[in-house]
Amino acid sequence: MKLFDVYPLFDITPVKAEGSYVWDEKGIKYLDLYGGHAVISIGHSHPHYVQKLTEQLNQIGFYSNSVKIPQQQELADKLAKQCGYSDYSLFLINSGAEANENALKAASFYNGRKKVISFSKSFHGRTSAGVAATDDKSIQAPINKGHEVLFLPLNDAAAFEQVQNPEEYCAVIIEGIQGIGGVYTPNAEFLTQIRAFCDQHNIILILDEIQSGYGRSGKFFAHQYANVQADIITMAKGMGNGFPVGGILLSPKFEAKYGMLGTTFGGNYLACAASIAVLDVLKEENLVENAAEVGNYLIEKLRQTEGVLEVRGQGLMIGVEMPYPVADLRKELLNEYKIFTGSASNKNTLRILPALNLKKEEADIFLEAFSNVLTKSLV
Structure with missing residues (x-):
């Protein structure tokens, strides 16, 4: 039986990993x-x-x-202390896509509406409503196109003037920092405007912190830089450090009802153990603060690097805009300097998404290699 191949793959097979390093089968x-x-x-x-x-x-x-799992409450208690949303409720699932799907469903249950507002360059997952709210037609199958989603430009102060009949919208969904779209951050004024719009029209504000949450931005959630409070926050990725787990935080305005949301695997013992361990380490090793410090260092150094057009992001969620596609740049960093980096839907954006315990010395290893690669291309 062959695998259903849907991703371009690095020609590497990791067999061991520790800290910010992985080793392949050749050592x-x-x-x-x-x-x-x-x-x-x-x-x-x-x-x-x-x-x-x-x-x-x-x-x-x-x-x-179908049974009580005490670790779920332990996780909720620790999460409340660290993220600041102590009066919210936690619903646990398995992934980021599930988190956004359930968040949109909860919003629709709340106000009885079905239309959604999303934004250009957004990505919210590969389940039905998540795909519909994603600004990428290439991943939308015909079955995904029954949802009514209005896409607005990010950080456009006049964008909400385009919204006709706002009382028909159940939710506005926006990423704390856009990931796959190229690491674009909604500014504080724009998030404040969205919050006011939602309050005015009884619309649920969903902050998608699946990639930007859990300390990656240098705050526990990226939207906390703007001092804006969401009605629902979606989480996954760094929440389990590799174990499949996702969650949504729901404000006190939501009333839990049996059958409203459900999951078989969500919040299982192992998922909770993984998530509790992550919170322990984030706190004990001050990794949110480290993400801010090392991330700011990286961003500043990258902005000083000749050949770079723009550096975007916060903390250790960084997008480096180049004047050309970064595929060959990434290959050279990997093959010649043994450094993994990421890409985005914008082919000219290099993404940096390391573990939050990245050391400055490790950041310097990358900066030197990156500079060497660019110097070669400029000669």
Whole structure:
């Protein structure tokens, strides 16, 4: 049986990983500034993470949500203390796409509406409503096109003047920082404007923090830079450091009802153990602060690098805009300098998404290699 091949693959087979490094089957060591697509938050194979998962698996690995799972409440309590949304409720699922799908469903349940507002360059997942709210027609199958979604330009102060009959919209969904679209950040004024628009028309504001959340931006959630409060926050990726887990935080305005939302695997023992371990390490090792410090250092140095058009992002979620497609640049960084980096839907954007415990010395390794590659291309 062959695999259904839908991704272009690095010609590398990692067999071991630790911290910000992975090793292939030949024993070659690579600096990982991609983090498995922003998933590795506390570093590969962190001892506390491994211990927590091992201990949990030795007790009980799985049972469905038909029983009480105390680790779910432990996770909720720790998350509340670290993210600041202490009066919100947590619903656990398996992935970012599920998080956005359930968030949109909860919004529609709340106000009885079905239209959605999203933004240019957005990406919200590969499930039905998530795909419909994503600004990429290439991933929309005919079955996804029944949803009514209005796409507005990001950071356009006049954008909401285009919205006719706002009372027909159930939700506005926006990323804390756009990821696949090229690392574009909604500014504070724009988020404040969206919050006011939603309040005026009883629309639910969903902040998609799937990639930008869990400390990656240098705040626990990227939208906290703008001091704006969401009605629903969606999470995944760095939440489990590689274990499949997602979640949504719902404001007190939402009333939980049996059958409203559901999941078989969501919030299982192992998922909770992984997520609790991540929160432990984020706090004990000050990784949110480290993401801000090392991220700001990287951004500043990259902005000083000759040949770079623009550097976008916050913390350790960085987009480097080049005047040409970055495919060959990424290949040279990987093959010659043994450094993993990411790309975006904009072929000219290089994405940097390392673990949040990245050290300045490791950032310098990348900066030197990046400069060397660009110097070659400029000669």
